[in-house]
Amino acid sequence: MRFEATVKETIQRTPDVRSIRFNRPKGFSYLPGQYIFIGLRVGGKYREKHFTISSSPTEPDHLEITKRLTGHEFADALAALKVGDRVSIDGPEGDFTFAGEYEKILPLTGGIGITPVRSMLRYCMDMKLGTDVVLLYSNSSENDIVFKDELEEMRKSNKKLNVIHTITQPIGGWKGLTGRINGMMIREAVPDFMDRVSYVCGPPMMVDDMVKVLRKELRMPGKKVKYEYFPGY
Ligand SMILES: Cc1cc2nc3c(=O)[nH]c(=O)nc-3n(C[C@H](O)[C@H](O)[C@H](O)COP(=O)(O)OP(=O)(O)OC[C@H]3O[C@@H](n4cnc5c(N)ncnc54)[C@H](O)[C@@H]3O)c2cc1C
Structure with a gap:
């Protein structure tokens, strides 16, 4: 599923790690551990990178990613996002998942x-x-x-x-x-x-x-x- 998402909230987790929450669109389902591609313009060019969804499918109101702020280009573009900004999201993908399969x-x-x-x-x-x-x-x-x-x-x-x-x-x-x-x-x-x-x-x-x-x-x-x-x- 590809869609445009709006930044809802940002949360500083540690000095160099920040979570970014987006509105979760209706019908977007995923498994714990899956990732999405976040796309935005970096230095005038459109770029996409993988990010695991750090929220749980049981959290209905937001989709969250959590990024280490490396000081590199993409990280800086993410760090500059403010409430109301929009990004492109594609996914979910990945089979590194756990939804109760093992005891x-x-x-x-x-x-x-x-x-x-x-x-x-x-x-x-x-x-x-x-x-x-x-x-x-x-x-x-x-x-x-x-x-x-x-x-x-x-x-x-x-x-x-x-x-x-x-x-x-x-x-x-x-x-x-x-x-x-x-x-x-x-x-x-x-x-x-x-x-x-x-x-x-x-x-x-x-x-x-x-x-x-x-x-x-x-x-x-x-x-x-x-x-x-x-x-x-
Ligand atoms: C399945 C999957 C899930 C992931 N989930 C997460 C996640 O949950 N959270 C997370 O933080 N990351 C996650 N990643 C990694 C993420 O996609 C990025 O690759 C990572 O965050 C590095 O991003 P950056 O902002 O440093 O990237 P960029 O700016 O694109 O830089 C990429 C690399 O290029 C080099 N580089 C770029 N600019 C410079 C510079 N000025 N000086 C020196 N070297 C430079 C560095 O080696 C740097 O690491 C995931 C990756 C995968 C594959």
Whole structure:
């Protein structure tokens, strides 16, 4: 489906991550984890880029994307959008989705790779799916955790959701896990990892590392390792 959408709201999530909400047209349906193409004029030329829909299909009033503001051309054009501006949207696309197919899942993600996971978690909550979820989420610092408050609120109200943060450049006071996600961390933090379907999403290097750890080190079968690359980081 291709349509013009109007910016409804923008929300600064961290110092360099912003969500942009558009009016959701009637009849636009999607699955948690799918992406859309956002098209706009950048430097006088029309350009399109992929963005995962960070809202959940259960949120009827808006479609949300969440973008790391890289200072590059496309990011600057998105960052300049104001309420009432219009963009072109095409989609949804993609099969990195979760809508209750598995009883236990293990999303492994870093930084902006949280966007499909946020959609999946909100969907699980709103649909009361009862899915057993352990999320391992890596960021450079505590301030970089995208959707931090919402993840905490969902964790508190859902006994079947565990959110484990790991910080790669901790400063004083951080009491949680530190360093990048690795095989040892997964074994210790998620002893039943083999019973889960993992969802890996983020910058290509991180995704490649994670898939290698899951497949080669932890010997998870390929059908239990789903992944999506966010190129450009
Ligand atoms: C399925 C899918 C889902 C995605 N979902 C998301 C999402 O939810 N959120 C998100 O933030 N991203 C997402 N992405 C990535 C997104 O599409 C962009 O590629 C990414 O955000 C980089 O955009 P940019 O604004 O930096 O791009 P551009 O301005 O087009 O730059 C692209 C690349 O060109 C180079 N470049 C451009 N300008 C400069 C410059 N001045 N100096 C040096 N190098 C430069 C850099 O390597 C840069 O990364 C997704 C990608 C895919 C494939």
